[in-house]
Amino acid sequence: MVTKNLSRLLWRRYRQRFWALLGISVLAGIAVALLDAETWVRHSPVLFADQINHWVVYQTSKFGSVSVYSYWLVFVAWLSGMLLMMQDLKENFNQFLFASGYKRQRIYWTKLGMALAGLLVIDVVTAVVQYLTYWIKLPQGTSFNLALPGFLTTWVSGLILALVMFAIGWFAALIVGQSGPLVITVCGFTLSLVGMVTFFEGVTLHMTTITVEWLAVGSWLLAAVILLVWGSFLFNRLSLEHNGEYLMFPRLRVPLYLVFVGYMTFIFSVNANDLQPALITFIISAIFGYGWLWRPQLIEKWHQRRGD
Incomplete structure (x- = not known):
């Protein structure tokens, strides 16, 4: 029933x-x-x-x-x-x-x-x-x-x-x-x-x-x-x-971050013949992923101001 x-x-x-x-x-x-x-x-x-x-x-x-x-x-x-x-x-x-x-x-x-x-x-x-x-x-x-x-x-x-x-x-x-x-x-x-x-x-x-x-x-x-x-x-x-x-489950930040960095690095370096593209992609992905997952986004600040 x-x-x-x-x-x-x-x-x-x-x-x-x-x-x-x-x-x-x-x-x-x-x-x-x-x-x-x-x-x-x-x-x-x-x-x-x-x-x-x-x-x-x-x-x-x-x-x-x-x-x-x-x-x-x-x-x-x-x-x-x-x-x-x-x-x-x-x-x-x-x-x-x-x-x-x-x-x-x-x-x-x-x-x-x-x-x-x-x-x-x-x-x-x-x-x-x-x-x-x-x-x-x-x-x-x-x-x-x-x-x-x-x-x-x-x-x-x-x-x-x-x-x-x-x-x-x-x-x-x-x-x-x-x-x-x-x-x-x-x-x-x-x-x-x-x-x-x-x-x-x-x-x-x-x-x-x-x-x-x-x-x-x-x-x-x-x-x-x-x-x-x-x-x-x-x-x-x-x-x-x-x-x-952004994340409804804060505990997923670390695994999601690791998967994101590893996945992006693999995508942009899989066809490369040297380590330089992989290294550059890894650095960019690591910085971007950190800012995306751990730093407050503009939309979050906007929501907070509306709440105040």
Whole structure:
């Protein structure tokens, strides 16, 4: 009964956001399908390549692009994770739930379950509309070769990638208490992460393509689970005392600082042939990270003046 009442309360709060996300996602799915249709070879008898018959992530073919699982859905998951957690903190909805007597762990997992279920519904509805658009735009004499191996593999890979992007935004919004720095932090980290993935894809490994793909999927899934479980641990210790500060959890300053300096140094020196770029990047990152995490920011001073 307690879980049911909490679910109803959360649904009343989130339903308008889910409906808005669904509407935007469906429109974007139609746009993606129309753009893909412009790349199709009109005289091709079969739209999909033979790759769709294998247990690998479907990319594209010489006959034209088909988004089996659109990257737009990954973006929706990334954005949703950040917005849902951020708005609950900014609008003191979590404080209301805490005061209502619900256990924090129940709140966290119920909220997370509803968010993931809502995103799954958005994915399915958007994909159905997108596939219908493909079918309507299908040229005369062309047929689909939508085999299950490539379809299922692509969807599993896409859902796990969307999950880890959701987890990044969700976790960051839990620990960062300022909207502007949160957006900058998440965007910067996500873009750098995409660059790192591209770099590692270019590294020659003594593995088959299928092995590399499944290794990447497993790594994404592990990262998502770690962030979501860690988020549960932090949510149970969430204090409104640090609301409005960059970090909601002061004890994370040191590990976050070390990760930031090490990560930035690695990014800007991974392709370097000498130690000078790494040393320069390390010094700049160390100074910037120290000022960002330990010194009062202008926005914090502004909040303090408004409070006075």
